[in-house]
Amino acid sequence: MSRFFRKLKWPDYVIALVLFGFFAYVWLTIEGTLNYKWRWNLIPGYIVGWHSGREEYFANLLLQGVIATIRISIYASILALILGTVLGVARCSANLTIRMLARTYLELLRNIPPVVVVFIFYFFLSQQFIDALNLERWARGIARQDDNGVWEFFFGEMRRFPSMISGVIVLALFESAFVGEIVRAGIQSIPKGQWEAARSIGMSRFQQMRYVVMPQALKKVTPPLANQFISLIKDSSIISLISVQELTYKTVELVASTRMIFEAWITTACFYFVICFSLSRLFSRLEKRAGKNER
Template sequence: MKTIRKLHWLDWLVLALLAGFFGYIWWKIDGSLNYNWRWHLIPDFILRYHTGREEWFANLLLQGLITTIRISIYASILALVLGTVLGIARCSANLTVRMLARTYLEVLRNIPPVVVIFIFFFFLSQQLIEALNIESWARGIARSDNPGIWEFFFGDMRRFPSLVSGVIVLALFESAFVGEIIRAGIQSIEKGQREGARSIGMSRYQEMRYIVLPQALTRVLPPLANQFITLIKDSAIISLISVQELTFKTVELVASTRMIFEAWITTAAFYFVICFGLSMLFRRLERRRRT
């Protein structure tokens, strides 16, 4: 109620214009395109009851959403590790290490994501999966009597190689942005603290581990949180390499049912709920940390 009272007449005008715009779009779709809305079918593609087994099961959209969440979590952890290494390398005293890290970061940050995804997938991810024989290992687990714990963390083990490909490709791409965030955090630490560490006999490694990195990571938590939300949205790109996440499942649903608007609006709502919820959570945690 307090928020509503604070709204200015100009705020109400903007809200009215937005409502009018979306109403016009809805009218054009319903009238000009003569589109047959079938919203009543969407819940069955999220969660459906199996009459034979007498149990509920996750259908296409919920399967894709769960895969998206798994990929986002694992890719963010890997991107944080790689990004931290790259950020430290960007601040290295060794010119060669510093230039190699900068080259990696600049190349990935200035090439379209789709191009980077395909390059990493065909030249790195696929080769790594074949070299480690991950596909046959995952099939062996899928045929075993008790694959429950594996399926809880990784889903259908028959699709485990595609999950690994998506995590590796997404993490390598996002690590470039995480690396720049970590580099900015390291360079924000005052020189006096470093000089103080060296004056008491700390090595460069000890100085980075005990003095610089703990403070740098604390300072860059807000941009890292924003990057994690960006990673969730960027995960839609890996549907191009047949990783069966939410966007890929939505394409399957549209191809089989022709429910174009219902499927994509539902998918957009899923992404919005996750990203907006995380944004509110990170904002609250940041306020609590400041307090």
């Protein structure tokens, strides 16, 4: 901590003072002009609550939302990585039809507002998928079982499993467009000499991609993919529009029931910041460590 303060210069202190003054002004304006009564003392109870009957603590609304957001982000990122890699490879295909289909998908999703994309995917794809597999009946059957602890650990409350799957599918389909462009850029950054060398020893195009190009490309695109995963966590708030009960949805519920508008949203913003900033620092440290190992 002392090393951190030694690195600070006088402009840093000026900026910190200006920011402090700005937030103090906003605080006093809300309290004075709007005659708003702050109730920060109630927020901890909506993060971790106390059940008087069972005499134990439990995850309340906001913490439930944080857990759901993390869970959805992990599953959606895995699916987006798989779909995005396929799309990125398709964008570099020798077949014109495959290239054009992949490019059409990527360009449409990258140039349409995410809210529109979410509703289109939800009503035309994910909901049809859930209905076709009859996931709602299956999830209700699991929820009625007594030994469903493992299921709830990985998927949360099983009665809401179809809703979570909808959110994962919608988010993954949307984010896969950006992952696909990252993978495409990584593949095209590999020098042509690598392709020619692989071709000269008799490798097919599939073997060239699998054994020569993709290992190098994935190493190059790891940093932007990490940044895209952080963006995915922030973008997960969009799926609250289709009633997926992640952090933003839970915050809306809390505001509607308590009218703690500013406390709830500031707390939610802090949760998103802590998650994304922590991941940013983690990925930065891993990237530096990988760079040292390569030397």
